[in-house]
Amino acid sequence: MRGRVPALVAGIAALAVVFYVGWRLWVKSGDQLRPVVVLRGADAAALVTPRLGARLHALASGGRAPAAGRPRLIALTFDDGPYPVTTPLLLQTLHDLRVPATFFLIGRDAEQYPGLTRAIAADGHEIADHTLTHPNLDTLGEADVAAELRDGADVLNRIAPDPAERRLFRPPHGRYRLATVRTAQVSGYDTILWNDDPGDWRSVGTAELTAHVFAHATAPEILLLHSGRTATIAMLPELVTRYRQAGYAFVTVGRLLRLTSPAELNRPAAIPFPSS
Incomplete structure (x- = not known):
């Protein structure tokens, strides 16, 4: 009996290790397969809840594609707002850099600052739907969900009409579930996420943001x-310059x-940037 207890403990410990490693691999494969875009006609379930075979393939391949032949295109997207002071500064910076961007605006905020919403459109930027109240x-x-999309787009369309307001949604x-994405598809939307989140929604300095992006x-x-x-x-001038140089x-x-x-x-190529 005495000999069985250590063996039992060792067996439980081994199972715990196997379970933990399996769980970590499952999480890692999910991160690698997290969709960046789910278009209206796409198989939302396959993208949002990938099957085991897709997960195993992602782990084996590292989740990234080879860089050869991949288009070097970047879309800057700006969530929330518009806001007094910072949005005009952002628009002036983008104008000086000659960079178009996509603004995912909150309907209630656009309603509060219609002049800034029109200024975004007047500068040639794309305006897309970020819901009415940001829930x-x-x-x-x-x-x-359908009401948030519809009502947010209605507000934006009254102020500064843009076809993307009824086609592109973030x-x-x-935060979303499979049902969220399917509702967006039925409502006529492509769900747009991102390849990289440098965390500027936190209190992060310019240097840290820039280093993360590169x-x-x-x-x-x-x-x-x-x-x-x-x-x-503040980081945009260096970011734009170095991306263009690349x-x-x-x-x-x-x-x-x-x-x-x-x-x-959804499966982009990693591009190494040299140190500045």
């Missing part, structure tokens, strides 16, 4: 940024979707 959509039923905080560059790329952050605005062109999300395939966006 956590993964906690809402399908009817409420879930607030990146360390995680991909081809093609959708970059998540926020329009209410001065550190984000052969990138800046485009809106709508144009990026026309020039690339969902497979290229």
